[in-house]
Amino acid sequence: xxxDSAATKGRLLAAATEEFAERGVAGARVDRIAAAAQAxxxxxxxxxxxxxxxxxxxxxAHVDRVxxxxxxxxxxIPAYAVRLFDYLMDNPDILRxxxxxxxxxxxxxxxxxxxxxSYRNRLAAVEHAQHEGKVTATLTPVQILTxxxxxALGWVGTTLAFQAENEAELEPGRDIHRKAMSEGLRRMLTDxxxx
Amino acid sequence: xxxDSAATKGRLLAAATEEFAERGVAGARVDRIAAAAQAxxxxxxxxxxxxxxxxxxxxxAHVDRVxxxxxxxxxxIPAYAVRLFDYLMDNPDILRxxxxxxxxxxxxxxxxxxxxxSYRNRLAAVEHAQHEGKVTATLTPVQILTxxxxxALGWVGTTLAFQAENEAELEPGRDIHRKAMSEGLRRMLTDxxxx
Numbered sequence: 156x157x158x159d160s161a162a163t164k165g166r167l168l169a170a171a172t173e174e175f176a177e178r179g180v181a182g183a184r185v186d187r188i189a190a191a192a193q194a195x196x197x198x199x200x201x202x203x204x205x206x207x208x209x210x211x212x213x214x215x216a217h218v219d220r221v222x223x224x225x226x227x228x229x230x231x232i233p234a235y236a237v238r239l240f241d242y243l244m245d246n247p248d249i250l251r252x253x254x255x256x257x258x259x260x261x262x263x264x265x266x267x268x269x270x271x272x273s274y275r276n277r278l279a280a281v282e283h284a285q286h287e288g289k290v291t292a293t294l295t296p297v298q299i300l301t302x303x304x305x306x307a308l309g310w311v312g313t314t315l316a317f318q319a320e321n322e323a324e325l326e327p328g329r330d331i332h333r334k335a336m337s338e339g340l341r342r343m344l345t346d347x348x349x350x
Numbered sequence: 351x352x353x354d355s356a357a358t359k360g361r362l363l364a365a366a367t368e369e370f371a372e373r374g375v376a377g378a379r380v381d382r383i384a385a386a387a388q389a390x391x392x393x394x395x396x397x398x399x400x401x402x403x404x405x406x407x408x409x410x411a412h413v414d415r416v417x418x419x420x421x422x423x424x425x426x427i428p429a430y431a432v433r434l435f436d437y438l439m440d441n442p443d444i445l446r447x448x449x450x451x452x453x454x455x456x457x458x459x460x461x462x463x464x465x466x467x468s469y470r471n472r473l474a475a476v477e478h479a480q481h482e483g484k485v486t487a488t489l490t491p492v493q494i495l496t497x498x499x500x501x502a503l504g505w506v507g508t509t510l511a512f513q514a515e516n517e518a519e520l521e522p523g524r525d526i527h528r529k530a531m532s533e534g535l536r537r538m539l540t541d542x543x544x545x
Binding site: 178179180181182251253254255257258259262267270271274291293294295297298299300301302304305306307308309310311312313314315317318320328331332334335336338339342343347 | 373374377448449450452457465466486489490495500501502504506509510515533537542
């Protein structure tokens with residue numbers, strides 16, 4: 156692919172990210188994406204097949220991005236969980252895209268494979284921290300990750316977020332959740348010292 | 351409204367619930383809803399204004415339903431949280447509808463008001479349990495509710511759910527999360543006995 160077409164493809168992906176994050180697959184319009192990217196609509200079909208193919212390309216790129224940006228630190232799981240939460244909140248487009256993908260049942264095998272690979276690395280890191288006595292062994296690594304992920308992902312649907320009528324109103328609730336996760340996970344994952 | 355028109359309205363709401371849960375607002379088709387309800391499409395406009403109005407009516411009904419079906423028991427918060435999680439998983443249409451409403455930015459003032467009222471009752475119940483020494487006072491009632499809600503709502507986006515390729519594959523992960531919530535919340539909310 157020449158330099159010009161690579162640049163056009165990049166502009167199409169950027170415009171598609173914005174359009175899909177706002178409207179999902181069903182609500183997105185290929186015309187709007189082509190116009191925003193200052194590209195001919197025909198190129199979308201040439202590069203990505205169709206609207207669904209373009210959405211899949213956007214999702215694959217963002218699954219990579221979330222995983223790369225959030226390496227686990229099993230030595231300090233509460234801090235890792237808060238960083239993951241903050242990343243998702245600071246990048247609302249990514250969280251919206253992944254949520255549309257789930258609702259529209261369009262999660263690609265590629266996205267699943269990348270996620271599974273990252274998940275296995277995170278399980279191993281938690282297990283290692285348990286062996287070193289830094290994390291309780293009362294919960295399994297799988298249980299610990301399901302708790303961390305749901306705490307980081309679930310907040311957008313909670314009452315604190317549901318009641319906010321705009322972005323600015325989200326901040327106080329975010330701060331409450333950040334501190335609750337930090338203290339809650341510390342209590343969950345630390346064993347009381349032996350008497 | 352006569353008996354016939356109440357019945358028709360009920361059928362329209364039921365058909366709309368199914369269509370919106372599957373496809374969201376943008377993807378839903380009024381024609382399909384009218385056909386599934388064996389009703390004239392014109393009645394949707396007569397009763398609900400437009401497709402958005404029909405969606406809002408469906409959301410309002412379901413917010414009521416979730417709240418009524420899940421009274422808090424602050425004496426046993428881990429069990430309450432697991433019941434809420436199981437309710438959401440056993441009623442995937444409801445969780446999908448509320449998620450579409452969030453993504454499509456269509457949460458009605460009525461839904462917000464009902465949710466806020468229920469939230470205040472739940473806060474009071476947690477505070478009461480804290481006064482009785484049954485729940486730690488290290489976390490505030492708002493923090494405790496944000497943890498419970500995100501644990502119950504967030505699971506659908508976690509790796510355990512992301513990796514499942516169909517409904518049947520969700521069950522083992524659900525069971526892991528149920529046990530993790532139960533044990534995790536017990537550890538979070540119980541203070542160690544005084545030495």
